[in-house]
Amino acid sequence: SQKIEQNSEALNIQEGKTATLTCNYTNYSPAYLQWYRQDPGRGPVFLLLIRENEKEKRKERLKVTFDTTLKQSLFHITASQPADSATYLCALAGGFQKLVFGTGTRLLVSP
Amino acid sequence: EAGVVQSPRYKIIEKKQPVAFWCNPISGHNTLYWYRQNLGQGPELLIRYENEEAVDDSQLPKDRFSAERLKGVDSTLKIQPAELGDSAVYLCASSLDPGLAYNEQFFGPGTRLTVL
Numbered sequence A: 001s002q003k004i005e006q007n008s009e010a011l012n013i014q015e016g017k018t019a020t021l022t023c024n025y026t027n028y029s030p031a032y033l034q035w036y037r038q039d040p041g042r043g044p045v046f047l048l049l050i051r052e053n054e055k056e057k058r059k060e061r062l063k064v065t066f067d068t069t070l071k072q073s074l075f076h077i078t079a080s081q082p083a084d085s086a087t088y089l090c091a092l093a094g095g096f097q098k099l100v101f102g103t104g105t106r107l108l109v110s111p
Numbered sequence B: 001e002a003g004v005v006q007s008p009r010y011k012i013i014e015k016k017q018p019v020a021f022w023c024n025p026i027s028g029h030n031t032l033y034w035y036r037q038n039l040g041q042g043p044e045l046l047i048r049y050e051n052e053e054a055v056d057d058s059q060l061p062k063d064r065f066s067a068e069r070l071k072g073v074d075s076t077l078k079i080q081p082a083e084l085g086d087s088a089v090y091l092c093a094s095s096l097d098p099g100l101a102y103n104e105q106f107f108g109p110g111t112r113l114t115v116l
Helices: none
Strands: A003-006 A011-014 A019-026 A032-038 A045-051 A056-059 A062-067 A072-077 A086-093 A099-101 A105-110 B005-007 B010-013 B019-024 B031-037 B044-050 B053-056 B065-068 B075-079 B088-095 B111-115
Touching (some): A003 A086, A011 A019, A019 A086, A019 A105, A032 A072, A099 B044, B010 B019, B019 B088, B044 B065, B044 B075
Parallel strands (some): B010 B111
Antiparallel strands (some): A019 A072, A032 A045, A032 A086, A056 A062, A086 A099, B005 B019, B019 B075, B031 B044
């Protein structure tokens, strides 16, 4: 069956370090992969989209990679700040136009 | 510009009672989604509308859930009767173009439903 896996344990890092979150998937051939940020009590907020033919995408301090051979996406936040603390969700979209979300990974950046 | 508006923000009901959630998407967004998010999980799509038409309701439990989007703008999701397992956050989202998988979705704050 189709599966999207994100680390369910929280990632704790120190301010200024690079946070790396992983999104692995099986039995999927996504055409697009999106990353969202979700704060407690709020809806997800779109961050980045990467297409299957793109290896890497950057936006300010954010970088996303997409390896369709490994079936994995990595999400990096460089020079992390306490304000980056949130849950980060990856979402895959295949040919049927439906976005399927992973369970999310909670990031905690301590000063 | 206002974002996606949802009401109420919180709702507590007893099982077997009916409940309704309302969503007003971003102006001009033709596509509207209802998701359910259980604690510690990602959002799961319940139904997707293109204008007034429900184009994907395969995950909507139709025995107790119903939705409508009259006039292709705001939408209502209803549960009748509610069960304990329906406790979750119900999120509404909208996007600009019809059903394109790469479109970013704009989410509302959600309605947290607690069924006692």
